[in-house]
Amino acid sequence: xxxxxxxxxxxxxxxxxxxxxxxxxxxxxxxxxxxxxxxxxxxxxxxxxxxxxxxxxxxxxxxxxxxxxxxxxxxxxxxxxxxxxxxxxxxxxxxxxxxxxxxxxxxxxxxxxxxxxxxxxxxxxxxxxxxxxxxxxxxxxxxxxxxxxxxxxxxxxxxxxxxxxxxxxxxxxxxxxxxxxxxxxxxxxxxxxxxxxxxxxxxxxxxxxxxxxxxxxxxxxxxxxxxxxxxxxxxxxxxxxxxxxxxxxxxxxxxxxxxxxxxxxxxxxxxxxxxxxxxxxxxxxxxxxxxxxxxxxxxxxxxxxxxxxxxxxxxxxxxxxxxxxxxxxxxxxxxxxxxxxxxxxxxxxxxxxxxxxxxxxxxxxxxxxxxxxxxxxxxxxxxxxxxxxxxxxxxxxxxxxxxxxxxxxxxxxxxxxxxxxxxxxxxxxxxxxxxxxxxxxxxxxxxxxxxxxxxxxxxxxxxxxxxxxxxxxxxxxxxxxxxxxxxxxxxxxxxxxxxxxxxxxxxxxxxxxxxxxxxxxxxxxxxxxxxxxxxxxxxxxxxxxxxxxxxxxxxxxxxxxxxxxxxxxxxxxxxxxxxxxxxxxxxx
Numbered sequence: 369x370x371x372x373x374x375x376x377x378x379x380x381x382x383x384x385x386x387x388x389x390x391x392x393x394x395x396x397x398x399x400x401x402x403x404x405x406x407x408x409x410x411x412x413x414x415x416x417x418x419x420x421x422x423x424x425x426x427x428x429x430x431x432x433x434x435x436x437x438x439x440x441x442x443x444x445x446x447x448x449x450x451x452x453x454x455x456x457x458x459x460x461x462x463x464x465x466x467x468x469x470x471x472x473x474x475x476x477x478x479x480x481x482x483x484x485x486x487x488x489x490x491x492x493x494x495x496x497x498x499x500x501x502x503x504x505x506x507x508x509x510x511x512x513x514x515x516x517x518x519x520x521x522x523x524x525x526x527x528x529x530x531x532x533x534x535x536x537x538x539x540x541x542x543x544x545x546x547x548x549x550x551x552x553x554x555x556x557x558x559x560x561x562x563x564x565x566x567x568x569x570x571x572x573x574x575x576x577x578x579x580x581x582x583x584x585x586x587x588x589x590x591x592x593x594x595x596x597x598x599x600x601x602x603x604x605x606x607x608x609x610x611x612x613x614x615x616x617x618x619x620x621x622x623x624x625x626x627x628x629x630x631x632x633x634x635x636x637x638x639x640x641x642x643x644x645x646x647x648x649x650x651x652x653x654x655x656x657x658x659x660x661x662x663x664x665x666x667x668x669x670x671x672x673x674x675x676x677x678x679x680x681x682x683x684x685x686x687x688x689x690x691x692x693x694x695x696x697x698x699x700x701x702x703x704x705x706x707x708x709x710x711x712x713x714x715x716x717x718x719x720x721x722x723x724x725x726x727x728x729x730x731x732x733x734x735x736x737x738x739x740x741x742x743x744x745x746x747x748x749x750x751x752x753x754x755x756x757x758x759x760x761x762x763x764x765x766x767x768x769x770x771x772x773x774x775x776x777x778x779x780x781x782x783x784x785x786x787x788x789x790x791x792x793x794x795x796x797x798x799x800x801x802x803x804x805x806x807x808x809x810x811x812x813x814x815x816x817x818x819x820x821x822x823x824x825x826x827x828x829x830x831x832x833x834x835x836x837x838x839x840x841x842x843x844x845x846x847x848x849x850x851x852x853x854x855x856x857x858x859x860x861x862x863x864x865x866x867x868x869x870x871x872x873x874x875x876x877x878x879x880x881x882x883x884x885x886x887x888x889x890x891x892x893x894x895x896x897x898x899x900x901x902x903x904x905x906x907x908x909x910x911x912x913x914x915x916x917x918x919x920x921x922x923x924x925x926x927x928x929x930x931x932x933x934x935x936x937x938x939x940x941x942x943x944x945x946x947x948x949x950x951x952x953x954x955x956x
Contacts, residue, residue, distance in 0.1 A: 438504030459505040459517035490559040525549030539671030566647040579618035603636035623669035692802035719815030780926030825890035844893035851900035852878035
């Protein structure tokens with residue numbers, strides 16, 4: 369690897385490190401909250417925002433004694449993908465089970481239940497503020513796919529809620545709200561409240577906390593989100609109309625999609641760094657418009673963060689799966705995700721799938737790799753002349769640079785040609801840092817000694833925590849590091865044009881990435897490990913087709929041709945470099 373290739377590698381590495389610094393996981397959950405705020409947070413978590421405050425002795429409420437007390441009944445609606453438990457107490461969803469996903473005990477995954485989720489409508493009735501959470505609805509109608517709850521508040525005064533589950537492979541529920549006799553007193557609105565103490569659905573609860581947040585989409589087609597790594601309560605009061613709101617976790621999302629819009633929205637999340645039973649607390653409050661003899665339709669979504677599923681829910685809902693910023697996002701959206709999903713139809717073993725993915729990407733990038741290898745060969749052929757220049761001018765770096773530029777120009781060699789192919793591959797390199805940590809296909813996927821490719825593969829748990837590194841040792845991260853060092857040594861043997869300072873850097877970078885990737889998903893480290901192995905093989909095969917004698921002959925022909933060309937024909941990179949060096953010379 370020559371100096372310019374190393375420059376490209378340096379830029380790529382720095383870009384990745386900066387990217388991880390802003391978008392990667394934090395190494396310690398204890399830093400999420402200062403110690404003096406712990407009691408305040410626990411108080412907020414235990415407090416119940418959904419409180420009925422109903423007392424049968426309250427004046428004017430004797431007419432609804434029949435709905436204050438009652439017998440709770442549970443009703444089940446289900447299709448191929450989800451099983452929804454509803455209750456007449458509150459006319460609400462009590463439990464959501466995702467039938468195609470499992471928890472750590474291999475049971476069907478419970479996305480939310482009665483202990484974690486609290487839903488209800490707040491409204492005024494005879495100058496008292498009530499909440500449906502503790503009120504008993506009548507079951508007006510029920511069938512295989514639908515149930516209708518009715519809350520009778522008096523003669524010609526009621527709230528009717530209809531839940532309809534979509535059949536087949538679906539994660540959506542249609543929710544219709546009808547009211548009568550409430551519009552005037554409630555100023556044509558009902559207030560919806562939802563507090564969700566997010567359940568720990570993954571083994572790596574620290575990473576789960578980093579991914580949990582509330583997203584929303586404005587009517588004017590703008591995607592927004594609460595601060596995902598806030599150390600304290602993150603809250604937002606939204607006065608603009610909203611199309612949808614989603615309580616998003618690492619691999620799963622619970623969403624509310626309005627038919628028209630929802631208004632006066634208040635959302636917040638509270639971190640729970642010391643609570644092993646709660647990932648984060650999420651709260652949603654908004655107004656639903658109501659009119660006499662009219663209904664409001666809402667779509668509820670409870671499902672996986674899978675691009676092909678999310679994109680069909682509603683406009684912008686696919687943003688709940690973060691695929692990276694522009695360029696990186698386009699690569700993941702139009703290339704990596706479709707390719708991975710396609711291969712997954714034929715290959716169920718995700719480890720083998722990753723190997724095949726590496727081979728396909730390497731084949732697609734082969735022209736760039738070949739071009740970079742040819743550039744390296746050219747620099748190797750020119751090494752004797754470059755060494756003569758260094759010996760001739762010794763410590764005068766400016767003269768050395770000027771003489772080298774003249775030699776490159778004379779031979780028709782672009783010193784940046786080995787750097788450019790590496791830079792062009794950088795978006796793919798970075799895209800993998802977004803793809804693998806968010807790919808639900810890797811969740812609980814086993815390979816070799818790894819029980820879950822979506823989290824780190826710990827072969828040794830340390831009795832202490834190493835700053836930045838963690839309290840465990842990832843074998844795939846170690847293998848990736850070793851393979852990178854071997855690749856670096858191979859390049860060093862092939863290239864003798866690298867100074868000592870750059871050589872030190874090339875050996876430091878693998879160690880830096882070992883620290884970074886130790887707490888990342890095993891799939892990511894495995895991808896780079898396999899990529900290094902394939903690169904070594906690819907490099908070996910390319911070198912067999914590189915004829916240094918033919919390259920030398922070609923360069924000599926370029927030297928003869930350049931003698932008959934004017935300066936106008938030289939590459940822009942040479943012109944800029946010469947101009948810069950001439951300015952330095954004049955200043956001296």
